[in-house]
Amino acid sequence: MTLLTPYPADGPAAARRRTPAAMPAAPCVLPEPRQAPDAQDLLDPALHWMRQGDAERGMRAAIEGLATLRAGSGDAWPSVVANEVLTHPLRAVLHQCPFTRHSFERPRGYAGDAALIDYIYGTREEALPPLAPLAADIHRLALLAPAPRAVRHRRARLAEAVDATALRCPRGARVLALAAGHLREWALSEAAAGGALAEWVAFDQDPLSVALVERQYGGRGVTAIPGSVRELLTGRRRFEGYDLVYAAGLFDYLTEPVARRLIELMHAALAPGGRLLVANFLPGIADIGYMESMMHWHLIYRSHGQMQGLFDTVTEASRSTLALDTDPDFNVVYAELTRAG
Ligand SMILES: C[S@@+](CC[C@H](N)C(=O)[O-])C[C@H]1O[C@@H](n2cnc3c(N)ncnc32)[C@H](O)[C@@H]1O
Structure with a gap:
């Protein structure tokens, strides 16, 4: 096996002797530490658009932001969800959507019950509760996701x-x-x-x-x-x-x-x-990041x-x-x- 030796064969002391004092030290290039994406950076834009009443841009930013966050979080994703996503004020906005909230709350005790799927099909037996315009928009858009x-x-x-x-x-x-x-x-x-x-x-x-x-x-x-x-x-x-x-x-x-x-x-x-x-x-x-975090649907x-x-x-x-x-x-x-x- 060939090893790359940092010093010439006659040893480090000899190498030091041959190095003029004025020679600038070679720049030490370390690999960039892998930056985990910042949840706030990714979720704030979605919150901004929601507060402007623009649910379309807000949902797009939320879905894309959460997908990016998931992809960049690796094994830390569950703790990012618990500590950074679900504590962000965007959560309360998105949980105005009955579909998203039903999934998150799991009223039948497990994920993906048939009453949830009925939202998707438009076959709910129970009428929707009256919704504010933004909540109605979020609900409609959540059901249009992939x-x-x-x-x-x-x-x-x-x-x-x-x-x-x-x-x-x-x-x-x-x-x-x-x-x-x-x-x-x-x-x-x-x-x-x-x-x-x-x-x-x-x-x-x-x-x-x-x-x-x-x-x-x-x-x-x-x-x-x-x-x-x-x-x-x-x-x-x-x-x-x-x-x-x-x-x-x-x-x-x-x-x-x-x-x-x-x-x-x-x-x-x-x-x-x-x-x-x-x-x-x-x-x-x-929409995997949105589902796993805001909908608790894995x-x-x-x-x-x-x-x-x-x-x-x-x-x-x-x-x-x-x-x-x-x-x-x-x-x-x-x-x-x-x-x-
Ligand atoms: C996502 S829903 C799908 C319902 C329906 N097949 C559809 O495509 O609309 C999942 C269904 O699987 C049922 N289910 C989940 N785990 C099950 C299990 N271990 N045994 C029998 N049914 C199960 C749930 O009760 C639920 O009704």
């Missing part, structure tokens, strides 16, 4: 998958939705409206969501079943013979071992020729490769085929597997 847009696209994609299954199985398709929430894709499905499905099961851990599905769609061909992923993993609950099994807004919360095992169980629940559809947010969505993001990896066991052990694609904005990856016939 992640909510991707969730609306996802809903349409689920309904399309159900309709395609109905066409594939004209004698009556059997559909299973895991973590179904309020099953809002029902209202976008032509097959559901036309009574073309033999069965549509909505499975979810939240009794309030299950009760709503039962109330709204129980008489329209939907069976609402309370239950958790844990019940599936332990074998307490088994499904089989479905033409479509799908989950949206679930894998974004599951660790890799749980996600892998659930894929195996979803595969086992398919009839020959049946399809499995799973969605997961991709890394790098633009997801597990998966790349294409990570998503594909969840299916390895199933695709290696069967002749089932897998296809991956994304939404047009590249925020969500979809994995669609077809079970060999």
Whole structure:
């Protein structure tokens, strides 16, 4: 190994002797210490625009500022959120938005409940409280951010998958939705409206969501079943013979071992020729900093490769085929597997 020696081979003393006293010392160039971005610098502009009543510029500055702050904070991000973001006066302004506040407060005790998703879909049962003009603007703009847009696209994609299954199985398709929430894709499905499905099961851990599905769609061909992923993993609950099994807004919360095992169980629940559809947010969505800090909404993001990896066991052990694609904005990856016939 060659080492760069700072002194000539005859030693430092000899080197000192040869250096004229007047020779200026070589400048000592140290690498710049990595500067963490300053939360106040990034959040003050957003607050400024909000105080001017310009919610559009304010939201843009907030979303971009929080993304920059997250990217530059590294492992310190949770403490930056606790000590610098949530203590900044911008928080109180943004929490006037019912969508942002609901997410942050988690009234059902967990992140991403179906009542929150209803804000995104515009299907809330409860009317919005009266909002001041700035609060109404923030609410409207928060719902236009990339992640909510991707969730609306996802809903349409689920309904399309159900309709395609109905066409594939004209004698009556059997559909299973895991973590179904309020099953809002029902209202976008032509097959559901036309009574073309033999069965549509909505499975979810939240009794309030299950009760709503039962109330709204129980008489329209939907069976609402309370239950958790844990019940599936332990074998307490088994499904089989479905033409479509799908989950949206679930894998974004599951660790890799749980996600892998659930894929195996979803595969086992398919009839020959049946399809499995799973969605997961991709890394790098633009509003990630806003979601994680102001909304206390943390997801597990998966790349294409990570998503594909969840299916390895199933695709290696069967002749089932897998296809991956994304939404047009590249925020969500979809994995669609077809079970060999
Ligand atoms: C973000 S919502 C998505 C709802 C719906 N799939 C949609 O796309 O609109 C997440 C849903 O997953 C359900 N959920 C979360 N963890 C679950 C688990 N371990 N077992 C069953 N359901 C779960 C929640 O109750 C909630 O209704």
